[in-house]
Amino acid sequence: MSDPTLDEKILDYHATSFSQGRMDFAWEELSDDERAQLYADWQAGKGLIGGHPKHRPGHERLSDWGLNQPVFRAFALADERGDNGVRLRADLDSDRTLEIEIGFGRGDFILDRARRHPDRLFIAYEVKTKAVRLMLSRVQRFEVGNLWLSDDDARVSLPAVLAPGRAEIVHVLFPDPWWKEQHKIKRLFSPPFVDLMADLIRPGGLLHFKSDVEGYNELVRYLVANHPSFAAHNPELADRIGPHLPTHREAWCGRKKLPVWASYFERK
Ligand SMILES: C[S@@+](CC[C@H](N)C(=O)[O-])C[C@H]1O[C@@H](n2cnc3c(N)ncnc32)[C@H](O)[C@@H]1O
16 A cells, blocks of 8 residues: 555654764673573563563553553553453454564554554554654544554563464564663563564564664674574565555664664564
8 A cells, every 4th residue: 555645644754853873883692691691680670661560650550541542551451441451352362463563663664554454453562651642643543443552661561461472573673772881781682582572473473673773683683593483584574564664763764874774583
């Protein structure tokens, strides 16, 4: 589907404060000790954005603006003031093909994707609550009925909400590189995160990654391709995703003529 007028309306590419920033992303193969430390940190909930969702004040309640809207928090599914939990469960219990995006930012990519595939179900995570509210208004404006939004940290929310093997495709597009040593703990890709992806994506499904940071792409290829449940990056798998609008960051890179690296991994 390509309706340029509608694409223009869907896209949200107004002025941006992006800067290219530093590009000297350094990474090394992990020693056994480093790997063990990353698992211990994951177990302890370190590096979660905004802390553990269960420690957020009022985590068992939805925000009023989200009541009866396609919005959820994993630990507020039983909030009886809205039917969110019941509807999300019903959607997830269906056999509709499920795609997930982690860190949607402005949401252009996943909004376009949900419009193109009305028969599929979509869940999109963005820890910035304000971005979720803005996105919700676009979901309502364009009457997109197959897309759920959450401001949970996806690392905690996904295993709480999804059954193993439920997802067909997970998109992680231009995630924050977290350059500084003391911030690295917040980085999405780590061995336990790849385990989580292996658990959630059905055999034959796809993990889709993009970045304008070459070193991050290398790190992701090292972590995913060395995981027993994933095959090495295969560019031909891009066809399984097909035509799509760029994310906000990708559009910005395009305008600045900056290179972008993409990786596609099949779940074995
Ligand atoms: C660099 S931005 C890219 C946004 C968008 N994907 C794009 O390409 O324009 C990364 C986004 O991921 C979000 N994010 C980071 N860690 C997350 C997590 N664990 N769960 C959900 N969202 C996350 C951040 O808040 C941020 O908005």
